[in-house]
Amino acid sequence: MQKQNATNEIGVVGLGLMGCSIITALLMSGNKVIALAPLPDDMKNAPNKIMHYLEDAYGNGFSTYTPAQNLERLVYTEDYAELANCDITMECVSENLEIKKKVYANIEKFISPKSILTTNTSALPITLLKDFVQYPNRFIGMHWAEPAFTTKFLEIVCSSATDITIAEYLYELASGWGKEPTLVRKDIRGFITNRIMYAMYREAFFLVENGYATIEDVDRTCRNDGGHWMPFCGLFRYMDITGLQAYYSVMKDLFPTLNNQAHVPTLIEGIAKQGGNGIVNGKGFYSYTPEEAAEWEKAYEEFSFDISRLSAKFPIDMVEKRLLEKAAVNFVNNNGKIE
């Protein structure tokens, strides 16, 4: 659940899938947001989408502010000059070097050299992008996940030139927004999450392309094994809980057999080259009628709220909290004597 926080003025440049979701998260945390549409087309969908997210978040008890209260702190614009007073500006445009470079030049014409500039890139190295900005010390990766207003995920990624105090400031700020941020102190392509996820994707393609399992069975395995425990704890904690010694002996024999191909799998290449874009156009690893696509989208929205509620019951410091509660009960039961 989002916490309220002192108001910052934050610019979000790019009102696509992630931009709209990030804007929703920032509004729910009490910030003023300047939502900048770099292409006029963004304005066709973004206001309705953000309104829908705000209503959904409020209806599900995730926002203490009503949609109307949140909208009072939102300004839509196509004019980069409106970013002039932003404490932080978040770039959220397509994953394309040339587009990002052009957008940074537009942003830096107006923002103060003392303000922070972040990128939501999924996998472009921050150290590469920093060469496109005027003040690399205040440039940093702030990598959100979809839906940004329900998940606690947020990766803060330094380039080789980022001022670490900016990273630490954003870490604290994001914690105040109800996130459980992670700090990547040394830049690496894919950061934490995409390095782990893409290792899984590569193995999934290997199993399917080589006839070991179907797409359906790989998906079913992910849902019911990793999907069951990952919202509870991370990989390392899970190995501790379920038997570190066993993992040690399995790794010796299994690691040499895992796929480590460097090329893009033929299966996704074939679909992508024919224009397949999953539920967006009904053509992906599965095919979808428009009704099925809409229903998948809706179900995922519902699931995101439910899984966030469930993981809020098991916070990262759950064991410390439980032990403190137990100690407090014992203290009362022992009439104030410490055991």
Ligand SMILES: NC(=O)c1ccc[n+]([C@@H]2O[C@H](COP(=O)([O-])OP(=O)(O)OC[C@H]3O[C@@H](n4cnc5c(N)ncnc54)[C@H](O)[C@@H]3O)[C@@H](O)[C@H]2O)c1
């Ligand atoms: N989609 C995800 O789940 C996800 C998750 C994490 C990070 N990201 C990253 O967030 C960023 C945005 O991704 P998205 O999924 O919101 O993309 P999107 O396609 O939904 O939106 C792209 C945005 O880029 C802008 N844009 C496109 N061409 C442009 C141009 N020539 N000049 C200026 N602006 C232009 C569009 O106006 C739009 O606002 C990318 O860097 C992506 O890698 C995406």
